[in-house]
Structure formats: structure tokens, C-alpha cells
Amino acid sequence: MPSPAIAVENLGKAYRLGLKEEIPDSLIGAATSWIRSPLSNFHRLRRLNTFNTRSDAEEDDVLWALRDVNFDVNEGEVVGIIGRNGAGKSTLLKILSRITSPTHGRAVIRGRVSSLLEVGTGFHPELSGRENVYMNGTILGMRKKEIDRKFDEIVDFSGVEKFLDTPVKRYSSGMKVRLAFAVAAHLEPEILIIDEVLAVGDAAFQKKCLGKMQNVAEGGRTVLFVSHNMAAVESLSGRGILLNAGTVVLTGDISDVIRRYRAIQPLGENDGVYLSSDGGPAGECAIVYAAAHSGDRFSSTGYAAGETLKFVVECTGADTIRDPQLGIGIDTIEGQRLVTLHSNLIDGCPGGNSLDSRVKWECTAKHLLLSPGEYYVVISLEDGSRPVERLSPAFRLTIHPSDAYRNGGKIGRGLVLCDQIWSRANSETSSKQL
């Protein structure tokens, strides 16, 4: 078995929290404190070097950003690193990019690495777009000849050809970011390390970027990237690594990793699903799961326009209330209510007291054809007409464009699509008949 492209063994990184207060940041301050108490200063200056800290040392002022991280990335794999803010993802990437050094452990990288930790590094506002392409490209590791070769492609990708020779300080922020990403997108290293730069620019450009990322991923390069965009992570990576508070929680198939990430997320506006983190308070009636399915399939990234949606909601503690009823409201992003689905509107849904604690509602929205876009789903659990729990919103629902009308993808404006039957006849003869 060939050696992995990236092998990380027991990597750890500690920061001294008190650094700013302890070490004086002025030469005069340092000089006076040096004169005042040589011994304590000697210790302080030695402690600046955290590289002698043992991994089990639990000193007060030491923050372990990463601790005993182990994983391997094989050649050609695309691995997504996910985790909450502060989990240590960026620190890990910084260490692998040699920007900062680890406190203990080691990493072995086989191959040339290009790191993209920020879009537009090295951009100088006084230089023109053309000059900044060269500047940025060289900083990212491309040779001048390489940039010359790819220059036209880069400019074409960014779409700022007209303004190439004006100083970058005159660009709009969108243009700056597009130019920067265009340079970055044309890197051709063996190993690519990317930190959350997929979410730049407007929607159209984001799509272009994701497409380019897909090319890179399929091109046989080893890619290690961090993103909060679960859809991108799911579609681009094969494997995932979940970091939490500096340690690796799970590595493996990307869908498993994302599911686990969702499970450790605090309550919030998740994509496509609501999961209660504590399984519902005991003795009370509460919603523990809410999601939109299409048939039996669940996707966190949304569904195609035209698919019939089935809403599945589970709750616990249903035996504690007299008459559990469920309302599902679909709102636009702006908050306008499109439609309300309610268990007491239509005959057929059993109501009244439930003997079981855990109850699951399924509601198929027949003939509801939402237009492509984003929607908020509001779930309301009621006891008869008295509200028990209201999740506003429970989750965000994404509807993707599709060829719903079977005409190549064309749809009209509006919040909904509609099954339409059209006919045309010669009206001259019919009016004669009247």
C-alpha cells in the first residue's frame, strides 16, 4: 500500500492564553521589567517557548487548540474537515501549511503543497489587477512562467478583463474576491489545502467556484478542505474528518461524518432537518425531529422542484397532553406564509390522546410545487388549540431548479409551480357557433 500523501501523528498545538498580558509588548516595558525582576522574567521568557509543554500538562493559561490528532489522507483523496467554530480546523490547516509549528507530534507530507487559507493574500491596493494576479500567484507558489501561461484563463474566469489595468483599490469587493479566487482556482499542486474560501462572491460565482473545485477534486489531486457549506462538503468529498474542541471525533465516509456533526450541533437553523440535541425534556411534550423527505429519501441539501414533499415530525411526551396536533407552515425567506399544513384541517389524521410517548407525524403535501429557492419551515406542536412548542423556523428547506415542466428547465416567476393544461383552438369558428 503506497504511503499516504498526508500522515498526521499525535499532532498537538498549544497557545499560551496569558501571552498578551505576560510578555510586555514594548521594549521599554521589557527593559524595565528585566531590570526589576530578572528571575521571574527569565522564567517568563523561557515559557514563551511552549514546545516543551507535555501534552498532559493542564496549566491554567494553556489553550490546547489541537490535541492528539491522528489521521491519514491518501493520494487523490478529497477530505473535508468539519467542525464547529473553534474546533481547531484552521489551526490544523495552518500547521500543515507550515505557517505555525506544532507543540508536539508530527506530520509527514509527500508532495508539493499549495495552501489557500485566504482569498487575496498579497493583494496590494495600489497595484493593478494584472500586477496583483502575478503577486498573488507567486505568493501561492506558482512560477512566473506558469502564471504567464495561465493568465488568460485566470482573467477569463474572473470576469474583470475590462478593469485589469486599474488599481485594485478601485474594484468593488466582489471583483476583488473574484479575481483572487480566479488565481487560486488555477493552482496545480499535488496537495491542495483550502480553508473556508468556497463561500465567496455572489451565487453565480459560487456555482462557478464549486464547479472548478469539482474539477480539481476529480483531477486526481489530494485535497484537504474546511468548509461550513455542508452541501459543498458533501458533494466534493469522499471522506470526512470531524473535529471538536481540538480532537478528532470521527473520520470516515462523508455522509456519516456530516450526520454526526449534526448530532453534536446545538439547536439551530440546520439545513433541511431539525434535531433536538437532548432528546426532549422528560415529562414534557417536545419535538425531537423534523425534516422534509421526498418519498422515503432524505437529503440535507434539499430537493428538486416538482418532487412531492413529505414532512416527517417526531415528538416525545405525546402522552402527557390531551390532544396532540401538528401544524407545519412553509414561509418564504422574507417570512411570508405560503401555505399551512395542519393535522386538524383534514379528516383522516387520528387525533386525540395518544397512549404512546413517541409519536411520528407524516404529512404528504400533494400537488404542492414550490419554486426553486429557500424556504423556512415552521413547526407548531399544539394541544388542541393551545400551543405547546413552536419552532420558528425549525429548518430551512432548499428547492433546487429542475426540469419540472419537461421543457429544458424553464419556469416562470412566482412562489409556486403549477401543473398546467393548455389548449388552443381557432376562436373564429367557435364564436360563430355562439
Next chain:
Amino acid sequence: MSATSESHLPLRQPYDAYSNPSLDPQIETIIEPCSGWRLVDWQELSEYRDLFSFLVWRSIKVRYAQSAIGIGWAVIQPLFSMLVFTVVFGRLAGIESDGVPYAVFSFVALVPWTYFSNALTEGTSSLVGNASMLSKVYFPRLILPLSTVLARLVDFCIAMVLLAALMAWFGIVPNRGILMMPLLILLMMLTAAGIAMWLSALAVQYRDINHGMTFGIQLLMYAAPVVYAASLIPETYTLFGTIVIWPQHLYALNPMVGVIEGFRSALLGTRPMPWTFLMIGAASSTLIALSGAFYFRSRERLFADVA
């Protein structure tokens, strides 16, 4: 490199880190904490030469961007200093100028001194000013102060043109000491680079070095024979009536003393080439540069954390 040691597996082709990836031999990079003094990694520096030249070019371009006079500023600084000094020190104070007009006497010193002070000031703030790059991209950090030292050479060359014009005006012809000029210029650059490496590494952590720089440079000017001749410093001096010291030799520990007096000797012929000064200056300059490089390398891995 910051905290890495690189081992190259047997190569079948000339090593070029950025050549076609499909032909690239496998490079293995080991990242681990390491401590202690490390030597300057020349191979790595040469790998990053494209970036180095771009930073030099950027430093030059940006300095004069959007200014109407543009590169003329390179001339204004030494020129106006010279005018002020001629009036104040030449006329009013009546400082000896070794037999040549004071204007050209001070200008010959101001050209290398302006280079030195600008290169030093910019070099010191090079790391702090590029903190965003330090925390986002890997490259040998030594490139930053070294690129400013090289970039200011452009201003130096332009000022030399003006100096030539000034000398022509006064009808002064340089002597064969002019052959020493390249070495003097190298010594000047080495001094600037050495001190810049020390100060830029210190400035990342102790921010007040930047504030003190302008003030420090102004004072330092009086420790070099810019406005006066080195002959003003006594050759020997008796301390406390018994200990004999040689102030001139102590004075020459400032490498710029040798450089400036060397410039004056070569271009104006006011004195023979100051070999003693130059030897002492070269020794101290080499010491500063070596120690500066070591110190810089030892702190390099902390820059991203502390900047």
C-alpha cells in the same frame, strides 16, 4: 523553514519545486516541533526567488504609486538635507569639510546614508506591515526584510546620478578609489540587512521598536561622519589619565563610518582609502549580519503566532 526539516528522496532530475507535477520527484516534508538555532536555508531561498523579485518590484512600485513626482522623491530627500546641512553646518557652524565645498562633501555622505536609513526603517517594519501575509501563506520569512534592502537600491542609484551631476558642477573628478565602490555598496547593504534582520524580528514582538526607529535613525546619523569629517574624532584618548583608548577605532565599529569615508575618498579624494575603518566595519557588519540571521531564524516560527 519554520519548524520543518526537509529530506529529499533520491532525485532523478534537477530539483525544481515548481516544475511539472507529473514529472516531480516525491518531496517529503516533515513537520514537527524543533528548537534551537538553525542555519539560513539558502536552497529554500533560491526556490522562492520569484516571490523575492516580485516583492522587490512591489516595494519599488508601491512607494511611488500615485505620486506626481514619482521617483523624483528619491532625489528630494538627500538633496534637501544637503541644502539644510550646507547652511547650518557648513556656513553657520563652519564645520571643516576636508578641502571640498561643503555641499558636495555632505551630499556624498547623504547618498549612502539615505539608503541605509530608508532600508533600515522599511526593513524593520517589513514583518509587522505584512502580518496578514505571515499568517496566511508559507514562505521563508527572511525574504521580507531582504527584499526591502534590495528595493531601496533603486533610490540609491537615482541619487547617485544626481551626485554625478553635482560633482560635474563643482568640477570634481573621482580617483581610482572608485574601484572600491562596489565593495562599499555591498558593505552598506550587508549592514542594512544585518540590522534589519535583528530589528524586524524584534519589532514583531516589541512594537515600540517601530516608533523608536525614526528617532533612533536620526541619532545614529551623528554617529556617522555625515555632517562632519571622521578626522574630527581623536585618534587616541587617555581615560582617567592612565587608560589609552582609540576612539577612532571604536567609532569605526559603525560600519557606515567606513562606507561613508570610503565614498568620500573614492569620489572626492579628500583622504586616502580608510582601510582600517573598512576592516573594522566589515568585521562588525559581518558579525551583526550573522547573529541577525541566526536570531531571525530562531524566532521565525513564532512570527505567525505573535504578529
